[in-house]
Amino acid sequence: VGSEQAPADVAATGPLLRAPQASLPLSPRTWRATEPLIAALEDEVSDVRLMAALSLAEIKDTRAVGPLVRVLSDDGPDVGLAAAYALGEIAALEAVDPLVHALEHADQYVRCAAAEALGKIHDVRSIAALRAARMDDTPEVRQAASRALRAFPPRPST
Numbered sequence: 001v002g003s004e005q006a007p008a009d010v011a012a013t014g015p016l017l018r019a020p021q022a023s024l025p026l027s028p029r030t031w032r033a034t035e036p037l038i039a040a041l042e043d044e045v046s047d048v049r050l051m052a053a054l055s056l057a058e059i060k061d062t063r064a065v066g067p068l069v070r071v072l073s074d075d076g077p078d079v080g081l082a083a084a085y086a087l088g089e090i091a092a093l094e095a096v097d098p099l100v101h102a103l104e105h106a107d108q109y110v111r112c113a114a115a116e117a118l119g120k121i122h123d124v125r126s127i128a129a130l131r132a133a134r135m136d137d138t139p140e141v142r143q144a145a146s147r148a149l150r151a152f153p154p155r156p157s158t
Contacts, residue, residue, distance in 0.1 A: 034061040041067050046076025053079060057086035065090060069098040080110040088117025096121055100129040111136065112144040119148025
């Protein structure tokens with residue numbers, strides 16, 4: 001991975017080869033990997049989608065926001081969680097509304113990751129939803145929402 005070339009065409013390989021390619025260690029120098037990783041978010045193998053989302057979190061390329069939003073509701077194990085995490089790492093304002101919606105996801109881990117992501121983005125549009133999430137049935141979600149609210153910078157007094 002010392003080269004700056006993007007991974008080989010992810011779609012042209014078998015499923016057992018696609019997962020390792022999707023999880024290559026990436027840096028901003030390898031931003032050309034974004035497109036193949038975005039394509040991997042639609043792979044039939046959930047582990048490939050998971051690793052692609054996690055790799056996109058490392059790259060932090062805003063081109064991945066829309067595709068990551070689409071996999072927030074993925075039914076593959078931990079794919080939605082990884083997508084929420086990646087959206088928090090990218091911290092794009094376009095992700096706020098979908099992440100607010102993800103606070104009501106059926107999976108508690110997706111709800112936790114969505115709260116944490118919103119805490120990284122610091123957009124005031126999420127405050128009411130994060131306050132509501134402090135009443136979630138799951139203690140981990142309540143704690144994540146509280147941490148997210150504490151992460152907001154103090155508002156200037158008027």
